[in-house]
Amino acid sequence: MATTIPTKYNAPALDKGLDIIEYLSAEGIPLTQAEIANGINKTPSEIYRMLVCLEERGYVIRGSNAGKYRLSLKMYSLSHRHTxxxxxxxxxxxxxxxxxxxxxxxxxxxxxxxxxxxxxxxxxxxxxxxxxxxxxxxxxxxxxxxxxxxxxxxxxxxxxxxxxxxxxxxxxxxxxxxxxxxxxxxxxxxxxxxxxxxxxxxxxxxxxxxxxxxxxxxxxxxxxxxxxxxxxxxxxxxxxxxxxxxxxxxxxxxxx
Missing domain, CATH: 3.30.450.40 (GAF domain)
Incomplete structure (x- = not known):
């Protein structure tokens, strides 16, 4: 389960996006919307728009069959632009x-x-x-x-x-x-x-x-x-x- 870290300023949408990315990274396997929501203590409806955004920006990929999400290589690519x-x-x-x-x-x-x-x-x-x-x-x-x-x-x-x-x-x-x-x-x-x-x-x-x-x-x-x-x-x-x-x-x- 995701751990909530207190922050000085609230940015709920950004927090949800980062929670999704970090959770998918930690699990290392494709997950459904419901499984991701359960893992970060959210409801599926709470993370729907964020998953759509992350998919459109290329950070996550959704499988064509079971509709499970996994991380793309975009984070890797960004991190390796500079040593x-x-x-x-x-x-x-x-x-x-x-x-x-x-x-x-x-x-x-x-x-x-x-x-x-x-x-x-x-x-x-x-x-x-x-x-x-x-x-x-x-x-x-x-x-x-x-x-x-x-x-x-x-x-x-x-x-x-x-x-x-x-x-x-x-x-x-x-x-x-x-x-x-x-x-x-x-x-x-x-x-x-x-x-x-x-x-x-x-x-x-x-x-x-x-x-x-x-x-x-x-x-x-x-x-x-x-x-x-x-x-x-x-x-x-x-x-x-x-x-x-x-x-x-x-x-x-x-x-x-």
């Missing part, structure tokens, strides 16, 4: 801009691409001097703070599979490999990670995961700054606080 990462870049732009203005530091967004970390978006700092990491740059996933946070978002089996193909990880000693796994586990437990950069001396990286539990969309928001600019632990905490707020804003915009 999830295109949409992520778009919605993350203003929250990332706000983060840079708040922290006075550049920030960047990265994803996994061919077992490497790929920078897909960057917002520059308003300060005269700051670090810049160009979009389109790839980094070894095992060698970066963002990469370790990204690994924490996968299951243990998937992590091992990814790292089995990492050229740097394969050269490490058993102790070094175990230390990486510990770092990843700690990042998962903490929900973030900050550490000195293994690739650039004098740089501290702070990274936090972006994405929803029920989605395959995984990304990492990071701030890289000169270590000398960190006066004390409170400064790190203030940056992390701003990053967590940005994390919540982006996750909300992608459906959280």
């Amino acid at each position: 999830p990462f295109d949409e992520l870049k778009r919605v993350a732009h203003f929250p990332m801009q706000s983060l840079s203005e708040t922290t006075r530091q550049s920030c960047h967004l990265s994803i996994m691409n061919n077992d490497q970390l790929l920078i897909i978006s960057q917002t520059r700092s308003p300060s005269a001097v700051s670090l810049s990491i160009e979009e389109g740059t790839h980094f070894p996933i095992s060698m970066t703070t963002s990469g370790r946070v990204l690994l924490s978002m996968f299951s243990e089996d998937v992590r091992k599979d990814i790292l089995s193909r990492d050229p740097h990880f394969k050269k490490w000693s058993k102790q070094e490999q175990d230390e990486l796994y510990q770092c990843v586990a700690q990042a998962k437990a903490d929900g973030y990670r900050h550490s000195n950069s293994a690739l650039t001396s004098g740089v501290t990286d702070l990274a936090i995961p972006i994405g929803l539990d029920d989605s395959d969309l995984r990304a990492v928001l990071a701030v890289s700054l000169f270590t000398s600019s960190l006066q004390n632990e409170l400064n790190i905490e203030s940056i992390l606080k701003a990053m967590k707020h940005t994390q919540q804003e982006i996750n909300k915009l992608i459906g959280g």
Whole structure:
């Protein structure tokens, strides 16, 4: 049965249409008008006009024999006009801009691409001097703070599979490999990670995961700054606080 979610503003017709689409998606089989109505706690007459509208717009298809309704591929087509990462870049732009203005530091967004970390978006700092990491740059996933946070978002089996193909990880000693796994586990437990950069001396990286539990969309928001600019632990905490707020804003915009 459909669950009613309280909303600030009422839009009964839209609610009914979305209830129908979501119910058909959840059931996964063709259903009659009566079965759909029963599933969303409505009467058949209440949803008749909405079903006609959805059919005319191509969102549902009615079978010619039993007259049962099923979802068309229109929703799939609409969702695939832009990749999830295109949409992520778009919605993350203003929250990332706000983060840079708040922290006075550049920030960047990265994803996994061919077992490497790929920078897909960057917002520059308003300060005269700051670090810049160009979009389109790839980094070894095992060698970066963002990469370790990204690994924490996968299951243990998937992590091992990814790292089995990492050229740097394969050269490490058993102790070094175990230390990486510990770092990843700690990042998962903490929900973030900050550490000195293994690739650039004098740089501290702070990274936090972006994405929803029920989605395959995984990304990492990071701030890289000169270590000398960190006066004390409170400064790190203030940056992390701003990053967590940005994390919540982006996750909300992608459906959280």
